[in-house]
Amino acid sequence: MKLLILFFSGTGNTDYIAQYLEKKLQNYTQLIEISLLTIENCSPDELKEYDIICFGFPVFELNSPEIIRTFLANLSPIENKGVFIFCTMGLWDGNAIRKNYKPFQKKGYSFLRSMSMVMPGTDGLVMLNKKSRYVKKALEKDFESLPKVDKFTNQIIDIVKKVSSGEKLEDLSIKPRFKIASTIIGPPFHLLYLILVNFMKKKFYATDDCTFCELCVKNCPVQNISIIDKEIVFGDQCVMCLRCIHQCPTDAIQIGKITLGKFRWHGPLGDFKPKNLTN
Numbered sequence: 001m002k003l004l005i006l007f008f009s010g011t012g013n014t015d016y017i018a019q020y021l022e023k024k025l026q027n028y029t030q031l032i033e034i035s036l037l038t039i040e041n042c043s044p045d046e047l048k049e050y051d052i053i054c055f056g057f058p059v060f061e062l063n064s065p066e067i068i069r070t071f072l073a074n075l076s077p078i079e080n081k082g083v084f085i086f087c088t089m090g091l092w093d094g095n096a097i098r099k100n101y102k103p104f105q106k107k108g109y110s111f112l113r114s115m116s117m118v119m120p121g122t123d124g125l126v127m128l129n130k131k132s133r134y135v136k137k138a139l140e141k142d143f144e145s146l147p148k149v150d151k152f153t154n155q156i157i158d159i160v161k162k163v164s165s166g167e168k169l170e171d172l173s174i175k176p177r178f179k180i181a182s183t184i185i186g187p188p189f190h191l192l193y194l195i196l197v198n199f200m201k202k203k204f205y206a207t208d209d210c211t212f213c214e215l216c217v218k219n220c221p222v223q224n225i226s227i228i229d230k231e232i233v234f235g236d237q238c239v240m241c242l243r244c245i246h247q248c249p250t251d252a253i254q255i256g257k258i259t260l261g262k263f264r265w266h267g268p269l270g271d272f273k274p275k276n277l278t279n
């Protein structure tokens, strides 16, 4: 049975969880063949090659980032396949899992299980003082052992074993949880975020600390950054993943004044390097 761990990660959290999951699943290679890809290195059509998809994303505005939604809108119809969904979040995911299952459901995937993992909030971190309590907590957090991901691994293996012994994927399917609170809190929260994010998107710039190393240009998942006449230019396709800001080696990229001199996150182990096509 072929299982694909497919994910997007702006700043390393989802990447770390995807790799942790892969490592755990590697203990069961007699049952499953595991592949790991980012959506930047995979076309929606390629999903047809796998029996089970384990799909991961960071929660943005109680949903997934736009880059994910565009990818999922182009999925191909399939038969007898299943999807596990996982997300990473700073605080709360609302109905993000349910919303992101919808495109899979439309194409015929059975929903198997899901996991929502609290990780340091990369939106907040970039505006916080390097010595703040939240930053200290994020840096001191132990990411080596993650019981929630271990439990999710067991759920995946349990289902794989059942399918291997003849049970049908659709019979093992459940409904994604519906959180009623999200229908109340969601719309005003979403509106606030939308206003804030649209305002912030226009405030990106690079300070004189920029060395024109081009890392931001190469790393941007939507090719929104370019260098024109010795100037870093930000287009209007930003998906607010904040990768350019957190990854800049000289901390030159800013959003207005709120990120000046503030903290930058390099993933749970401090070594995150995006794996995308242009690297």
Ligand SMILES: Cc1cc2nc3c(=O)[nH]c(=O)nc-3n(C[C@H](O)[C@H](O)[C@H](O)COP(=O)(O)O)c2cc1C
Binding pocket: 008, 009, 010, 011, 012, 013, 014, 015, 057, 058, 059, 060, 061, 062, 063, 088, 089, 090, 091, 092, 093, 119, 120, 121, 122, 123, 197, 240, 241, 242
């Ligand atoms: C633009 C933006 C919006 C976010 N919105 C939410 C949110 O609605 N709820 C939440 O719990 N976390 C939110 N976060 C925090 C991220 O979900 C969290 O830090 C995630 O682990 C980042 O994953 P990544 O490092 O793989 O990109 C947001 C982060 C960003 C950058």
